[in-house]
Amino acid sequence: MSDQRVLIIEDEKSLVDVLTYNFENEGFEVLSATDGMDGLNQARAHHPDIIILDVMLPVMEGLEVCRQLRGDSRTSDIPVLMLTAKSEEVDEIVGFRMGADDYVTKPFKLKPLIQRVKALLRRSKSGEPSKELVSKHGIEVDRLNHRALAGGDVLDLTPTEFDLLWTLVRKPGRPFKRSDLMEACRGEDALSLERTIDVHIRSLRQKLGTYADLVETVRGVGYRFRETEPS
Known part of the structure; x- marks a missing residue:
């Protein structure tokens, strides 16, 4: 069983429930937040191994959450996979301006999403020096x-x-x-x-x-x- 922790920042409760169920089946500990500010606070408090972050969020939008995560020494090293319902936003999301590591466009299939999360975790744990x-x-x-x-x-x-x-x-x-x-x-x-x-x-x-x-x-x-x- 994995002892890795994933934080899901997503305001669609049904999607949070589905993701929680599937990641727990993969052995992850799952945290969740339904608005950007709560998600940012949880990331700072619990330092998850990876964050799944929706773009369209109440209180604080996902891109701003990502920017603040990258600007905070407590969270700057956490991999971030962003979710978006708008494929035309891809360049902005995965661009290095905000620091997202990967993105998935809604609707998505669960198995490829989980594989992407695992790939990001392997990369972050590889010990390779930063090239940023x-x-x-x-x-x-x-x-x-x-x-x-x-x-x-x-x-x-x-x-x-x-x-x-x-x-x-x-x-x-x-x-x-x-x-x-x-x-x-x-x-x-x-x-x-x-x-x-x-x-x-x-x-x-x-x-x-x-x-x-x-x-x-x-x-x-x-x-x-x-x-x-x-x-």
Whole structure:
């Protein structure tokens, strides 16, 4: 029997009952909350092994719950699987802005959901070092908390600019084609044409200020982050 604890934050009582029954049959201890604030408080008090979090919740919406979970040292390491009834919200939910680890769109089948939960738990217990933070030449990008800094100063980046910086910084010296960068940018403000990458890069450089030269143009290819620090 498993001694792992799952917290279900969901306001649909019938779904909570079904999930509780099935997870208890799998050997889990189950906690539940029917609004976002109660769920956040339970997560802080009981530190479950994993959280199943609905997007549409009373008192505090699921995305805000997720953001606060990730910003709290007591809960930042807990895997979060989000539930949504709107498939078009997928990019926002699984995007690193809020820190969700996975999502399932309603209606869903129970067996695949349970398998996803178990997979997230295996990953969180594997002991692998975190790959959510990169730092190079004074630029730091924290994907878990969606925060980027240049010389210690927080950058006010759009989702697309953030994804661009993350993609470039984690592979210094590697040239990226514009098409590759477009694929990496799934933010809601990303446009579909490759040439718009140039506009986003220009804006990113402006916000980087004295660090702008770290983002280099590779003629005939695209862009890269400098492998060696400028003198």
